[in-house]
Amino acid sequence: xxxxxxxxxxxxxxxxxxxxxxxxxxxxxxxxxxxxxxxxxxxxxxxxxxxxxxxxxxxxxxxxxxxxxxxxxxxxxxxxxxxxxxxxxxxxxxxxxxxxxxxxxxxxxxxx
Amino acid sequence: xxxxxxxxxxxxxxxxxxxxxxxxxxxxxxxxxxxxxxxxxxxxxxxxxxxxxxxxxxxxxxxxxxxxxxxxxxxxxxxxxxxxxxxxxxxxxxxxxxxxxxxxxxxxxxxxxxxxxxxxxxxxxxxxxxxxxxxxxxxxxxxxxxxxxxxxxxxxxxxxxxxxxxxxxxxxxxxxxxxxxxxxxxxxxxxxxxxxxxxxxxxxxxxxxxxxxxxxxxxxxxxxxxxxxxxxxxxxxxxxxxxxxxxxxxxxxxxxxxxxxxxxxxxxxxxxxxxxxxxxxxxxxxxxxxxxxxxxxxxxxxxxxxxx
Numbered sequence: 001x002x003x004x005x006x007x008x009x010x011x012x013x014x015x016x017x018x019x020x021x022x023x024x025x026x027x028x029x030x031x032x033x034x035x036x037x038x039x040x041x042x043x044x045x046x047x048x049x050x051x052x053x054x055x056x057x058x059x060x061x062x063x064x065x066x067x068x069x070x071x072x073x074x075x076x077x078x079x080x081x082x083x084x085x086x087x088x089x090x091x092x093x094x095x096x097x098x099x100x101x102x103x104x105x106x107x108x109x110x111x112x
Numbered sequence: 113x114x115x116x117x118x119x120x121x122x123x124x125x126x127x128x129x130x131x132x133x134x135x136x137x138x139x140x141x142x143x144x145x146x147x148x149x150x151x152x153x154x155x156x157x158x159x160x161x162x163x164x165x166x167x168x169x170x171x172x173x174x175x176x177x178x179x180x181x182x183x184x185x186x187x188x189x190x191x192x193x194x195x196x197x198x199x200x201x202x203x204x205x206x207x208x209x210x211x212x213x214x215x216x217x218x219x220x221x222x223x224x225x226x227x228x229x230x231x232x233x234x235x236x237x238x239x240x241x242x243x244x245x246x247x248x249x250x251x252x253x254x255x256x257x258x259x260x261x262x263x264x265x266x267x268x269x270x271x272x273x274x275x276x277x278x279x280x281x282x283x284x285x286x287x288x289x290x291x292x293x294x295x296x297x298x299x300x301x302x303x304x305x306x307x308x309x310x311x312x313x314x315x316x317x318x319x320x321x322x323x324x325x326x327x328x329x330x331x332x333x334x335x336x337x338x339x340x341x342x343x344x345x346x347x348x349x350x351x352x353x354x355x356x357x358x359x360x361x362x363x364x365x366x367x368x369x370x371x372x373x374x375x376x377x378x379x380x381x382x383x384x385x386x387x388x389x390x391x392x393x394x395x396x397x398x399x400x401x402x403x404x405x406x407x408x409x410x411x412x413x414x415x416x417x418x419x420x
Contacts, residue, residue, distance in 0.1 A: 003275050003276050003379060004267065005328065005329035005330060006328045006329055007329065008332075010282075010332075011282025011283065011284050011332075012282075012284075013280065013284045013285060013288055014285060014288060015282075015285045015391065016280060016281075016282075016285075019280060020371065022231075028360070035190075043121075053172075054306065059146070060146070060150045061145065061146045061149070061150065062148065062149025062150050062153070063145075063149075065149050065153075066148070066149055076149060076150065076154070077151070077280065078154065079285050079288065079289070080281065080285050080286060080289030080291045080317065080321050081285070081288040081290075081291065081292040082292075083289075084167065084168055084170065085164065085168045085309075085313070086122070086155075086160055086165040086166055086167045086168055087122055087166045088164050088165050088166075089126045089127070089164060089165065089166050090164065090173065094309070094312060095158070095159060095160070095165070096158075096313070096316060097155065097158050097318055098158075098321060099158075099316050099320055100316065100319045100320040100323075102158050102159050103158075103159030104159055104266050105156060105157045105158070105159055106156040106157075106159060106160060106161040107156070108138075108156065109139030109142075110138055110139070110141075110142025110143055110148065110152055111134050111135075111139040111142055111143070112139060112142075112143060
């Protein structure tokens, strides 16, 4: 057997909530400071990415992403059972969050 | 419930005057604390454009619609809808079998709740013994099949696909996602539009999230494979629900687009089968096992087919 099997508890629901890219994260812990429900804890090793330890308590407010100084280092991901779809009015095409081959992003910023 | 509207509902943002759309999506959603990132950023990044797109509202029982509750959360009291399909599920559907309890696949026998209309302990015990005996008889006479190496290899690839995969979804999230699709699109309030959308979602999950599910050990692999089977079963249920274009009180089956309860022409089983990748609809009379080509009583058929 070339694949290792790990003895682990079941994954938490609803999902991982926030995903950190260890290649981009500089370990500044801004997300840890700002998180309202302490979903993240600092990595015991200084400079390493924080650990997403309580993802089931995430409120999906996104302040962790907004406070991150490195674009793309942390992203929020809605769980599969909370992803919604939409219909393009003129063409009738249907899209959804998380689909394969999504349409290109809409880059219009919020008002104000 | 009387067919005055077609589900699902969409927020018709493109149909609004531009200043209203900008106020609602650009200003309110785009700036409010919890929606700026979670909705505005997430959805526009995924391609949602309020100038063109209508955002879908999930399909909810009316007692929950508009309530500020976590509608997806089975632990939430308000959102904890009963399992609407339970009654129809037990007595409603299953595999079509003949008087040998054989399915349309040579060598495959079914019993108990697996059979159409079957259920309960008495049915399980009697059909189980009977089907087991018939399957044993078949096995005694069947020729030994040569193992198809190609089929085995393909199956191994399918089963072990997620092993070692760096996915971002655990099996429980996948499972919860499938459950919501069934509840939303094939629950109490359903019609052709919701069922077809439900099939679209299951297929979309199959090619997206199911391809990104991680497993860390054999336990999680087994749970993942169950999710894959549930998606297939979900598709079968949705196709069967599409094929029954009538509501039924005793099946606890309601179609918004066909609200009339139990019209006489629908007092029958609807059947579906996969033929060359296409779903074919068919029908059988209730108690087809007591109608030609079979005899009209259980005793006559039993005497003829039981083989004892």
